[in-house]
Structures are given as C-alpha cells and as structure tokens.
Amino acid sequence: MTSGTRLGARVRALRRRGRLTQVELARTLGISPSYLNLIENNHRPLTAPLLLRLARTFSIDLASFAADDESRTASDLQEVFGDPLFEEHDVTTIDLRELAGNPAAARAVIALYHAYRDSLEAREALAAAASDGDRPLGTDAARLPSEEVSDVIQRNANHFPEIETAAEALSREAGLETSDLYPGLLRWLASERGVRVVISPREARDGPLRRYDAKDRLLFVSEILPPRSRNFQVAHQIGLLTLSPLFDRILSREHLTSPESVSLARIALANYFAGALLMPYAPFAASARELRYDVELLGHRFRTSFEQVCHRVTTLQRPGDEGVPFHFIRVDIAGNISKRFSASGIRFARFSGLCPKWNVHAAFMTPGMIRTQLSRMPDGATYLCVSRTIRKDHGGYGAPHTLLAVSLGCEASHARDLVYSDGLDLTHLQAAVPIGVTCRLCDRMDCEQRAFPPILHRLRLDENVRGPSFYTPALVRKGP
Numbered sequence: 001m002t003s004g005t006r007l008g009a010r011v012r013a014l015r016r017r018g019r020l021t022q023v024e025l026a027r028t029l030g031i032s033p034s035y036l037n038l039i040e041n042n043h044r045p046l047t048a049p050l051l052l053r054l055a056r057t058f059s060i061d062l063a064s065f066a067a068d069d070e071s072r073t074a075s076d077l078q079e080v081f082g083d084p085l086f087e088e089h090d091v092t093t094i095d096l097r098e099l100a101g102n103p104a105a106a107r108a109v110i111a112l113y114h115a116y117r118d119s120l121e122a123r124e125a126l127a128a129a130a131s132d133g134d135r136p137l138g139t140d141a142a143r144l145p146s147e148e149v150s151d152v153i154q155r156n157a158n159h160f161p162e163i164e165t166a167a168e169a170l171s172r173e174a175g176l177e178t179s180d181l182y183p184g185l186l187r188w189l190a191s192e193r194g195v196r197v198v199i200s201p202r203e204a205r206d207g208p209l210r211r212y213d214a215k216d217r218l219l220f221v222s223e224i225l226p227p228r229s230r231n232f233q234v235a236h237q238i239g240l241l242t243l244s245p246l247f248d249r250i251l252s253r254e255h256l257t258s259p260e261s262v263s264l265a266r267i268a269l270a271n272y273f274a275g276a277l278l279m280p281y282a283p284f285a286a287s288a289r290e291l292r293y294d295v296e297l298l299g300h301r302f303r304t305s306f307e308q309v310c311h312r313v314t315t316l317q318r319p320g321d322e323g324v325p326f327h328f329i330r331v332d333i334a335g336n337i338s339k340r341f342s343a344s345g346i347r348f349a350r351f352s353g354l355c356p357k358w359n360v361h362a363a364f365m366t367p368g369m370i371r372t373q374l375s376r377m378p379d380g381a382t383y384l385c386v387s388r389t390i391r392k393d394h395g396g397y398g399a400p401h402t403l404l405a406v407s408l409g410c411e412a413s414h415a416r417d418l419v420y421s422d423g424l425d426l427t428h429l430q431a432a433v434p435i436g437v438t439c440r441l442c443d444r445m446d447c448e449q450r451a452f453p454p455i456l457h458r459l460r461l462d463e464n465v466r467g468p469s470f471y472t473p474a475l476v477r478k479g480p
Contacts, residue, residue, distance in 0.1 A: 008042040008103075014058050015040075016253055017161055029053050042103060059319040072154075073107070074100035075347045075437075080113045082440035118144060145261035149268050150340060152254050158341050159317035160250060160272055166243055167276035178302055181278065182227065185234045189219070193241055197234060199223050202395055212237055224395050228305050232274050239273035240266070272315070278304055279312045285321055288313055292419040293324065295386070295408070296370075307390050310408045314341055324414045327383075329354070330406045333364050344410050346383055349438045356449045357435045360407035363387040367403065372420045374412065374432035378443050382429045385409035386420045439471075 015025045026036040029050055038044040046054070054060075077096045081089075100106050170176075174188035189195040200211075200220040210233040211220045219237055221230050239247075247269045256262050279302045291297045298309045307330070316323030325343040331354065332338065340348045354360065359373035367389045376382045387407040412429055415421040425431065436442025439452040450471045 008040045008046075011036075011046060011054065012040040013155060013157075014054070014060070017156075018058060025057075028057055072347075073103060073110075076110050077106060079349060079438065079441055080110060082438070083113070114144075114147065145258060145264045146338075148256055148258075148261040149265045152251075152256070152265055153268065153341055155254075157317050157343060158314050160269065161318070162246055162250065163243070163269065163273050164276050164281050164318070166246060167273055168280060170238070170242070171277060171280055176277070181303060182231050182234070185231065185238065189234070189238065193217070193238075195219055195241070197221060199230075209233065210237065212240075224393065228299075228303055228308070231278055231303060232305075232308060235274035235277045236270045238277070239270040243270075243273060271311075275304075275308060275312045275315070278302060278308070281316070281318060282321070284312060285316050285318075285323055288316065288323055289417075292417060294419045305390070306388060307406055310406055313408070314343060317343070324410050324417050327409050328406065329360060330404055331360055332402075332404055335361065338404070339406075344383060345381060346377065346409065346411075347437050349441075355435045355438065355442065356451075357433055357447075358387075358407065359385055359433075360387040360405050363389050363405040363407075364403065367391070370420070372424065374415075374424060374426075374429065375409070375435045376429065376432035378434075378436055382412040382432050383409045384412060384415040384418060384421055384424070386418070 015022070018025075020028075022033045022036050022040070026033040029036065030053070031050070035044060039046055039050075074097055077100055080086075081091050081096060099109065170188075174184055176184045176188075186197050189197060195212075195217045197219045198221070200207075200222055202222060202224050207222065208220070209222045209225055209229075212218075213220070219234065221233055225233065244266075247266050250269060251262060251265050254265070256265060279298075284298075284302065287298060287301055291301075293313060295306055295309045295313075298304075298313075299306055302309070304312075310328055313323060314326045314328045317325075325345075327342040327344040327346045327348075328339065329337060329341075329348060330339040335354060335356075337348065337354065342348060348354070358375065359371045363369075363371050368391075370386060370388045373385045373387070374382060375385050385407050386409065387405055389403055389405045392402040392404065410418065412426065412432075415424070415426055434444055434447070436444060436447075439447075439450050440454060442450075443454055444450075445454070448469055450469045453471045
C-alpha cells in the first residue's frame with residue numbers, strides 16, 4: 001500500500017462507527033478538522049503516518065485496508081462496461097481506474113446503469129403481461145431496494161457495533177440462556193412490553209409467518225415454523241419494538257432513495273439484531289474458533305439454522321476479536337442472487353448471474369449435502385468455498401417448498417481455520433477450480449462453459465472451426 005492511498009470512505013465509516021465527530025477524530029490524529037474533511041472526501045491522500053495512527057485509534061489490522069472502496073468501484077465499473085451496450089466504445093481498464101478515482105462520478109455512472117437495467121426489465125415484464133392478457137400492476141425503473149440495502153451492508157462490513165451492544169444488554173437483562181431461549185424471550189416480552197406470543201394455526205398456505213398486532217399487543221407466530229425459526233422471528237420482533245430509534249440513526253447515515261429501501265433496510269437490521277441476540281458475539285466467536293467454523297455444529301449449539309449461522313459468522317468483525325473474513329451468497333436454482341456479502345475480497349456480479357463453475361450451483365445436485373471447493377479467480381486469488389442447499393417449507397404434506405443454495409467462503413490463507421479444509425491439498429493451489437465473476441469479466445479463453453465473449457477480447461469466429469464452446473476458440477494444429 002502506498003503512502004498516498006485514498007481511503008476517504010473507509011475513514012468516514014470508522015469515525016461514524018466510533019461515534020466521533022470530525023473535530024474529535026482530527027484531534028486524536030493530530031491534524032485539523034478541515035484536513036480530515038479533505039481526506040474523507042478523497043481530496044487528500046491518507047498518508048502512512050496517519051494510517052498507523054488510525055489503526056491504533058480503532059485497534060484495527062492494517063491489512064483490512066487492502067481491499068479499498070476504489071478497487072471495489074473499479075470492479076463494478078468493469079462489470080458495467082462489460083455490457084454489450086458499450087462494445088463500440090473503446091473504454092480501457094486504465095479509463096475505468098481513473099473514473100473509479102472520482103467516487104461521486106463513478107457512483108453516478110453505476111446508478112445510471114442500474115436504472116437502465118431496471119427499466120429494461122420493467123419493459124420486458126410489461127410486455128410479457130400485455131402479451132398474456134394480464135393487467136400489469138405497475139413497474140418501477142428506480143434502483144432496486146435490495147441492491148441499496150446490499151450496499152449498506154457492504155459499506156458497514158456487515159458489522160453494526162451499536163446493535164451488538166444492544167443485543168448483549170438485552171440478553172443480560174432477560175437472563176437468556178441457549179437451553180431456555182424461547183421461554184426466556186416470551187417472558188421478557190410479557191414483562192417488559194406487555195406482549196403475548198400466540199402460535200397461530202396454519203389456515204392458508206400464503207398466511208403470514210409472523211404478525212404483530214400493536215393494538216392488542218399480540219405477536220402471532222405460525223405453527224409451521226420450526227423452533228429455531230420461531231426463536232428468530234420473536235427476536236426479530238423484539239428488535240423492531242425496542243431498537244427502532246437506533247435503526248433510524250444508523251440509516252440516517254446512508255443514502256437510501258425510497259421508502260421501500262428504508263423499510264427493507266430496517267428489516268435487515270432487525271434480522272441482524274435477532275442473530276446477535278440468539279448467537280451472542282463473544283460466546284459465538286469463541287465457539288466458532290473452537291469448532292473451526294463447523295456450521296452444523298454451531299447450529300446445534302446455539303439452536304439456529306444453517307443459514308442463520310452462515311449469516312452470523314460474516315458479522316464477526318469486532319476489533320480485537322475478529323473472526324475469519326468470509327463471503328456469503330444465496331442463490332435459487334435459476335442462479336438469481338438474493339443475498340450477497342463479501343469480506344473475503346471476492347467479487348460478486350451485480351448485474352448478472354454467477355460463474356457456472358462455482359460449487360453453489362452444484363449444491364442443487366446433492367440437496368442437503370455440504371460441498372467444498374477450492375476456487376481460483378483469474379487474478380490468482382484462491383478461496384475455499386462451502387456450499388449447501390437450504391429448504392424452506394411452507395406447510396405440511398403436499399405444501400410447496402423452496403430450495404435455495406448458500407455458499408460461505410474465505411481466502412485460502414484462512415482455510416486451515418475451517419474444518420472444511422481437512423483433506424484438501426492446500427499446498428498446491430494451482431489445482432483449484434478456475435472460476436470467474438461473469439463470462440464478460442473473465443479472461444479465460446479455454447473455458448468450456450463460456451456463454452459470452454470477454455470484454456477485453458474481440459469476438460473472432462471461424463465458421464469452419466468449432467471450439468469447446470461457441471465463444472471458446474479451438475487450438476488448431478497445422479499439418480497432417
């Protein structure tokens with residue numbers, strides 16, 4: 001890392017998490033508030049001496065600054081300009097790096113492309129509804145709330161210290177114990193909020209799993225939920241009832257463009273609180289290290305589901321008690337991404353599906369079984385990825401169910417901390433499965449599953465020669 005690295009957004013995030021004003025942090029760093037303001041807005045570089053002082057102030061590892069916002073923005077821009085829309089424009093990687101150096105302009109370009117993609121999808125949905133003779137309910141070309149909320153989680157490294165503190169305080173106040181969790185939650189709700197929990201019978205397949213009646217102070221939880229999900233839903237509602245002002249303060253720091261985005265973000269924060277309440281930070285982090293991040297055993301110990309544990313391990317970013325930096329993704333059988341977060345450094349596609357070679361897709365072939373994969377990106381970075389399907393039931397016999405797949409992974413340097421690395425050869429990483437972000441951003445021309453030509457290579461076709469795939473050239477030997 002050079003002494004002139006521009007990391008304004010990360011400095012601002014650290015300051016806000018520490019609840020410091022610019023004046024207070026500037027005094028600690030020994031600089032003027034105006035100079036700190038210039039740093040946070042990327043008008044001045046974060047020099048090496050200041051970086052060291054910042055690391056000491058917040059007790060953080062300097063290595064955590066390696067994957068800065070600028071590189072992430074450059075990656076997003078590369079994906080944007082990988083769209084065939086820009087094929088006629090000679091935009092180079094250097095051009096994209098320069099654009100990424102201007103965060104405001106880069107974000108504007110990404111937002112514009114987002115709106116363009118959403119408008120295309122809205123038009124296609126409208127056309128499909130019209131062709132089927134159905135009356136469309138309306139379309140919105142604005143940015144998807146799910147994307148905005150994903151960005152909020154990513155900017156905060158999926159770690160919210162204020163919520164962790166609130167969850168620990170409530171756990172102590174309620175005297176919650178894992179073996180007595182559900183009754184303990186119900187006792188606290190009744191004594192502190194006058195709320196009674198009612199297990200509601202399954203009356204309809206599309207009925208609510210959780211419904212709170214504020215007037216009568218009744219929380220209805222569906223009987224189709226297993227115990228671990230009932231715990232989570234009750235904890236989620238406790239978060240909404242007790243931490244709404246805190247959620248609002250956190251979201252006031254973010255740029256959310258619609259009421260739908262705010263509502264979805266509040267749900268995400270309430271889910272975060274529920275995970276923190278059911279899996280308290282210190283004991284959970286200690287158990288994760290003890291069990292070497294065995295997701296199933298952690299679920300048994302804390303009475304939580306496979307997906308809930310996967311979410312929780314990605315939040316272990318407390319300074320001085322950090323866990324392995326993970327990435328997490330959830331997809332459906334069609335490859336649509338419904339959740340994503342990366343602390344490992346791996347990049348996810350924002351505007352298209354995943355590389356088909358990722359083992360998260362193969363998980364659908366063996367439902368319920370854990371699949372491991374050493375995956376190598378085009379830049380040489382190698383990751384240990386653990387994938388498994390999760391089933392969401394919607395009732396008893398004959399009721400429909402949803403099958404999804406989740407993948408949890410980390411950089412290969414942390415692989416030995418995970419039980420899933422046992423039996424894998426971590427000394428010969430060149431044998432890892434070559435994967436990419438998307439075909440358009442992957443330079444591997446020998447991939448038999450390539451579906452599109454890469455952005456940096458012109459499409460060259462020879463009608464007399466057929467390669468492993470339509471976009472993969474064949475190696476033709478001369479002579480007999």
